[in-house]
Amino acid sequence: MQTSPPIQVTGLHQRYGGFEAVAGISFDVREGELYALLGTNGAGKTTTLETLEGHRPAHAGTVRVLGRDPHRDRRDVRPRIGIMLQEGGFFGDLTVAETVAHWRGFTPRPRDPDEVIGPAGLADRADVRVRQLSGGQKRRLDLALALLGRPEVLFLDEPTTGMDPEARRATWTIVRDVVDAGTTVLLTTHYLEEAERLADRLAIMHRGRIELAGTVREVVAGHGDRISFRLPERFQVAELPALGGVRAGIEVDGGRAVATYTVTGQGLQAGLYDLLRWADGRRVALDGLHARSASLEDVFLSTAEGADQ
Amino acid sequence: MTLARPAGIRPPGLAPLARVARLDLTLLWRNRSALFTVAGLPLLFAAMLVPMKGKPIEGVDGALLQGTGHLAFFVVFAVFMNLVNGLTARREDLTLKRLRGTALSDSEILGGGVLTAAVMYAVQAGALLVLLGAALGGRFPADPLLLLAGLGGGVAVFALLAFAVSGLTPNSDMAALTVLPIMFACMGGAGVMFPLDALPAAAQEALRLLPLSPVVEIVRTAYFGQDFVAYGPHLGVGLLGGWEACARSFAVLAAWIVVGRLLAARWFRWEPRRA
Ligand SMILES: Nc1ncnc2c1ncn2[C@@H]1O[C@H](COP(=O)(O)OP(=O)(O)O)[C@@H](O)[C@H]1O
Ligand SMILES: [Mg+2]
Numbered sequence A: 001m002q003t004s005p006p007i008q009v010t011g012l013h014q015r016y017g018g019f020e021a022v023a024g025i026s027f028d029v030r031e032g033e034l035y036a037l038l039g040t041n042g043a044g045k046t047t048t049l050e051t052l053e054g055h056r057p058a059h060a061g062t063v064r065v066l067g068r069d070p071h072r073d074r075r076d077v078r079p080r081i082g083i084m085l086q087e088g089g090f091f092g093d094l095t096v097a098e099t100v101a102h103w104r105g106f107t108p109r110p111r112d113p114d115e116v117i118g119p120a121g122l123a124d125r126a127d128v129r130v131r132q133l134s135g136g137q138k139r140r141l142d143l144a145l146a147l148l149g150r151p152e153v154l155f156l157d158e159p160t161t162g163m164d165p166e167a168r169r170a171t172w173t174i175v176r177d178v179v180d181a182g183t184t185v186l187l188t189t190h191y192l193e194e195a196e197r198l199a200d201r202l203a204i205m206h207r208g209r210i211e212l213a214g215t216v217r218e219v220v221a222g223h224g225d226r227i228s229f230r231l232p233e234r235f236q237v238a239e240l241p242a243l244g245g246v247r248a249g250i251e252v253d254g255g256r257a258v259a260t261y262t263v264t265g266q267g268l269q270a271g272l273y274d275l276l277r278w279a280d281g282r283r284v285a286l287d288g289l290h291a292r293s294a295s296l297e298d299v300f301l302s303t304a305e306g307a308d309q
Numbered sequence B: 001m002t003l004a005r006p007a008g009i010r011p012p013g014l015a016p017l018a019r020v021a022r023l024d025l026t027l028l029w030r031n032r033s034a035l036f037t038v039a040g041l042p043l044l045f046a047a048m049l050v051p052m053k054g055k056p057i058e059g060v061d062g063a064l065l066q067g068t069g070h071l072a073f074f075v076v077f078a079v080f081m082n083l084v085n086g087l088t089a090r091r092e093d094l095t096l097k098r099l100r101g102t103a104l105s106d107s108e109i110l111g112g113g114v115l116t117a118a119v120m121y122a123v124q125a126g127a128l129l130v131l132l133g134a135a136l137g138g139r140f141p142a143d144p145l146l147l148l149a150g151l152g153g154g155v156a157v158f159a160l161l162a163f164a165v166s167g168l169t170p171n172s173d174m175a176a177l178t179v180l181p182i183m184f185a186c187m188g189g190a191g192v193m194f195p196l197d198a199l200p201a202a203a204q205e206a207l208r209l210l211p212l213s214p215v216v217e218i219v220r221t222a223y224f225g226q227d228f229v230a231y232g233p234h235l236g237v238g239l240l241g242g243w244e245a246c247a248r249s250f251a252v253l254a255a256w257i258v259v260g261r262l263l264a265a266r267w268f269r270w271e272p273r274r275a
Helices: A045-052 A074-080 A096-105 A113-117 A135-147 A165-180 A192-198 A216-220 A267-282 A296-308 B014-030 B032-047 B062-092 B095-099 B106-135 B144-168 B172-189 B201-207 B212-224 B241-245 B247-267
Strands: A007-016 A019-029 A034-039 A060-065 A081-084 A153-157 A184-189 A201-206 A209-214 A225-230 A249-253 A256-263 A290-293
Touching: A007 A045, A019 A045, A019 A060, A019 A184, A019 A201, A019 A209, A034 A045, A034 A192, A045 A060, A045 A153, A045 A184, A074 A081, A081 A135, A096 A113, A096 A135, A096 B014, A113 A135, A135 A153, A135 A165, A165 A184, A165 A192, A184 A192, A192 A296, A201 A216, A201 A296, A209 A216, A209 A296, A216 A296, A225 A267, A256 A267, B014 B032, B014 B106, B032 B062, B032 B106, B062 B095, B062 B106, B062 B144, B062 B172, B062 B212, B106 B144, B144 B172, B144 B212, B144 B247, B172 B212, B212 B241, B212 B247, B241 B247
Parallel strands: A034 A184, A034 A201, A081 A153, A153 A184
Antiparallel strands: A007 A019, A007 A060, A201 A209, A225 A256, A225 A290, A249 A256
């Protein structure tokens, strides 16, 4: 029985020349879990994934996939994992069906071609040369090849980049099914919605470090609640009241100024009460009044900003 | 990112090697310009032999002497040039990286390419031998085993050199720049393109250390059953005498295999360098 997590990363550092792309990160992915690495371009997501795939040894720290060193023992690890690179080349002269057929030859116990070509939405493109596929179709062929060997651990590097919304949703369904069947998945993305939809747990990476990690609920917790409304025409921001000691910030949305408070702890109810009393007293209508907990997007943006300061 | 494998050395599986070779051959068949390098160039060189028929050089028929030289140096087209071009193109278009994400081992991916190249070389060499025998008055090789050993040694040396040189070649357009100098040095130095008698002895001796030279020596000795390693008249060798005469050539080949292995481990890369 597998007792240790299928993916373990401890104190990983990775450098290119003098540049430290991954600066000491640690996380585990448990069996049957989908873990997302979320981050802006250059955060170090691909470098982390490719280290786990065994493309290069760790500069410092240790990585384990299925209990093995994925670089040193890659011959044993590779047959048990599936890889969807952020960018990998295809043989443009082969058709979709030929590509799958050749790849089946490189895979122990491969799935039937129909089992992967159909769900990838490529059944009617099977006899088309790969060079004639659209970017999104290539991405789906990529995913089909990664699934060919019934991997125990699946690495997906920006799986839906370049897809239209419909294809993206179809891909999410495939990935969700794979996870439901028990596969452990590590995925990178810069689409917040993708992480929110798919991830059991996630880490927000920025400049080679993990700034925050946990379930979406955990990551968002402690980032306060938001109260916002359109700034009434006859008021300046400075004239708005402080709610529980918090002053309003201003954002622009659709050409109109929007006042936003970020209240922490139990401040939402008291803050709203104070705000409504203030508005009542001045006979102001608060257009678009809105109270909600912090979203992953709020956290993502404030993490990037906070880390840059 | 080296060829060196710190632990778990296992030989490549035969079935995976064959599958990689099948992929290579499929792609070759669809790529007409690569197909020309493999099939067209040897034809061109073979045609050049015809006018030399009946003109003796070094005590044998000129067409046959030249033809056995071609037998050796086709390894430069079929193996060296072909692999440098192929590996460089595949590294840059990231297909090498994709192949490396499959269950195939590194040695199976690279070995499959070498197998394809070796098969193409074997086809060329076989066709040339038939041509020499059927149309140019040649004979059946005096020592076929020695001939095979020489060709095999050439494949090994030039495959390893191809790994090393492809690592230094930034893209397939630049391959001509890295391949041609080595190609001409090898061909010229082996005395295939023009005789080297006019050079000072020390220079001749030095040129025999180039990687193609021992292949030519072995191939000619094996084909004619005469010693083409020693200077002077090419005396006949007995049944096993060819191997003895070629001992020095095999030593040079072995040295190149060691050097090639080291350079390949040092220079070969699976992924493009980033700016
Ligand atoms: N092969 C490489 N050589 C040099 N720098 C690299 C290389 N690959 C990535 N980098 C740099 O390392 C950083 C992290 O890159 P990457 O892991 O691709 O991030 P992400 O996938 O999060 O966008 C970036 O600044 C990138 O420019
Ligand atoms: Mg990336």
